[in-house]
Amino acid sequence: MNAVLSGMYRVAPRLAVRDRADHLQSAGQPIEYVSICKRYGAAVALKPTNLRIEAGEFFSIIGPSGSGKTTLLGLTAGFVAASEGHIKIGGVSIEGVPPFKRNIGMVFQNYSLFPHKTVGQNIAFPLQMRGIPKRDIATRVENALRLVRLENVANRHPNALSGGQQQRVALARASVYNPSLLVMDEPLSALDKNLREELQYEIKQLHSKLGCTVLYVTHDQAEAASMAERIAIMNAGEIVQLGSARELYRNPRNRFVAAFLGQANLIPVAGLERTASGIAATTPFGERIVSVKGYEGDGDSWICVRPEAIRITASRPEMDNVVKGVVVDTTFMNGVQRHRVNINGGPVVEQFEQIISASYTPAIGTEVYLGWRADDTLIVADG
Numbered sequence: 001m002n003a004v005l006s007g008m009y010r011v012a013p014r015l016a017v018r019d020r021a022d023h024l025q026s027a028g029q030p031i032e033y034v035s036i037c038k039r040y041g042a043a044v045a046l047k048p049t050n051l052r053i054e055a056g057e058f059f060s061i062i063g064p065s066g067s068g069k070t071t072l073l074g075l076t077a078g079f080v081a082a083s084e085g086h087i088k089i090g091g092v093s094i095e096g097v098p099p100f101k102r103n104i105g106m107v108f109q110n111y112s113l114f115p116h117k118t119v120g121q122n123i124a125f126p127l128q129m130r131g132i133p134k135r136d137i138a139t140r141v142e143n144a145l146r147l148v149r150l151e152n153v154a155n156r157h158p159n160a161l162s163g164g165q166q167q168r169v170a171l172a173r174a175s176v177y178n179p180s181l182l183v184m185d186e187p188l189s190a191l192d193k194n195l196r197e198e199l200q201y202e203i204k205q206l207h208s209k210l211g212c213t214v215l216y217v218t219h220d221q222a223e224a225a226s227m228a229e230r231i232a233i234m235n236a237g238e239i240v241q242l243g244s245a246r247e248l249y250r251n252p253r254n255r256f257v258a259a260f261l262g263q264a265n266l267i268p269v270a271g272l273e274r275t276a277s278g279i280a281a282t283t284p285f286g287e288r289i290v291s292v293k294g295y296e297g298d299g300d301s302w303i304c305v306r307p308e309a310i311r312i313t314a315s316r317p318e319m320d321n322v323v324k325g326v327v328v329d330t331t332f333m334n335g336v337q338r339h340r341v342n343i344n345g346g347p348v349v350e351q352f353e354q355i356i357s358a359s360y361t362p363a364i365g366t367e368v369y370l371g372w373r374a375d376d377t378l379i380v381a382d383g
């Protein structure tokens, strides 16, 4: 063997498929996607993607319908075959390792429990498949049931459980064999809001108890923000931006990300100019808006300002950015007052603040000023 080949051998040992499956048994492994891509004929479900998810990380993928979320998850779990590229878990390629040997726990929107098995039998199933001795199975099923607070329903069948309880059983079944990775595809979408919030908390608790890596797909940006350490936003088969919920909210790369995560006022830019302190943008309706950071390229761009960053006043405020307009709508809900203001010659801008700290509540039809800081203004690329 020449020097180059023996060097490669040390870095990337070629393990038999069986050994590679065994290698996945340890908890909390990093996942690396290397130029992974999925095409169906001419249609691209996932463009070539590179991504690393850290061991033990709670990682969420969000994006509109058809953006490639389930495809990325399916490639990871092994039920979608890659068109190109590969995935490594714990540094070892999982190419050719069948789904049931990847040591990945899976939870989907529709529970997918076995209807003719009891709750206990459902949870025992993956342990039986792995040849775990009977006496150990009983203890592990018991522990798993305790973890999801369902000790007293072990002998019931799934159809005698509520949706929330069924999803807890699915969680127990997915985690009972200590997978190194738990993948979940919209696991809470079928549940009502209160139950969803309760289970979000339980899944977070489960994650910290198990220490496994979690890959969590959701439509719901608020759910991702409340659960995940990092979020990847997907659109049209690619990851548009990746970061913590705070980073994505504070520094969206483009209009799509700004609008997808939280609420954003987006005002078109007619021209950009570099200034000593940042960037100045002119709008098609003649206002000059200053910002400290953001997109400075030649393409189309937008001014992004979050509704809670805006102050509403009766007289012109001393702020970096001030526009004038007329209140067209007001609402008072959940302790928050919202005003929609039609900017003179421009778009309708939304502003909100806590009722408890609001000193001014103009009625519909009132002429008002909206003011905000350059620091809270971002210029974002189109897209």
Ligand SMILES: Nc1ncnc2c1ncn2[C@@H]1O[C@H](COP(=O)(O)OP(=O)(O)OP(=O)(O)O)[C@@H](O)[C@H]1O
Pocket: 040, 043, 044, 045, 063, 064, 065, 066, 067, 068, 069, 070, 071, 072, 219
């Ligand atoms: N088996 C398949 N054959 C052909 N096209 C497919 C197949 N599976 C998925 N696609 C296409 O790939 C793209 C990505 O689909 P995917 O299921 O990953 O989206 P998603 O982000 O999970 O959407 P949703 O939020 O609706 O679940 C879509 O355009 C979809 O129509």
Ligand SMILES: [Mg+2]
Pocket: 069, 070, 071, 185
């Ligand atoms: Mg999907």
